[in-house]
Amino acid sequence: MTSPSNDTPPAAIKTSKAPAISRAAAVLRLLGKSESPLNLQTIADRLELVPSTCLNILRALVAEEFVAFDSDSKRYSLEAGVLTLARQWLRRxxxxxxxxxxxxxxxxxxxxxxxxxxxxxxxxxxxxxxxxxxxxxxxxxxxxxxxxxxxxxxxxxxxxxxxxxxxxxxxxxxxxxxxxxxxxxxxxxxxxxxxxxxxxxxxxxxxxxxxxxxxxxxxxxxxxxxxxxxxxxxxxxxxxxxxxxxxxxxxxxxxxxxxxxxxx
The missing domain is CATH 3.30.450.40 (GAF domain)
Incomplete structure (x- = not known):
């Protein structure tokens, strides 16, 4: 089955009543769909975010253990904290x-x-x-x-x-x-x-x-x-x-x- 929905469109992020949450969700969806870790510039470009704003979002997600950062490759990927939320939802x-x-x-x-x-x-x-x-x-x-x-x-x-x-x-x-x-x-x-x-x-x-x-x-x-x-x-x-x-x-x-x- 192909053609899943796109990442949160940039326009939807800009018109959101809670843009910080929309941006974080968009980052998580993008990383979840990617088959390999992504660097800051790629994430910012795809979501049409200012790199400094994107970096702040990524740092917050890393701190919450939803995103992992590889200091060698300078790339980001999903962290196990996302699985915890998913398991809790599935149990209920x-x-x-x-x-x-x-x-x-x-x-x-x-x-x-x-x-x-x-x-x-x-x-x-x-x-x-x-x-x-x-x-x-x-x-x-x-x-x-x-x-x-x-x-x-x-x-x-x-x-x-x-x-x-x-x-x-x-x-x-x-x-x-x-x-x-x-x-x-x-x-x-x-x-x-x-x-x-x-x-x-x-x-x-x-x-x-x-x-x-x-x-x-x-x-x-x-x-x-x-x-x-x-x-x-x-x-x-x-x-x-x-x-x-x-x-x-x-x-x-x-x-x-x-x-x-x-x-x-």
Missing amino acids: SAFNDLVQPVLDRISREREITMLGVNIVGLEHIVVVASSQAGNNLQISAQIGTRFPALLSATGRCIAAFGNHREEDIKRRFDTLRWDDPPSWTQWQQQVKETRERGYAIDTGNYIAGVTVLAAPVWNASGKLRHALVALGISSTVQRRGMGKLEKDLLSAAKSLSQQLSGEG
């Missing part, structure tokens, strides 16, 4: 406790990649659990990866069940990047179909040759906070049985929703 998440065996089962039986995602309004979704099939050709997304909220099948679920204003949805939709982008009219029809059947399908729009399915998972307050996502090479999905996968995904999402609401 009932969804994470319940979803992993569900993902493992469907992934194994259908030979497909399964994800559990956390939905953050119209901003983005975050992968919080995953399971990959054992076949040779795999599509994957690392835990912690962020994607624009309205992208692919999950986005259709958010638009269908998230109770968001159409003008807000349209504004976000216009910024999305697809391999084969649907028109706004086509996408609205797909959202309507999602609402009617209870789950969404993206066949090659987001990533050419890849089918993505998503089903909503409701929390105890009846709000859409998570989703189950299945993704695989379209030919493989069809060969293994699209109908069976749809049934498994919807059944699992309903079961998880009942457990999270205390009904299961």
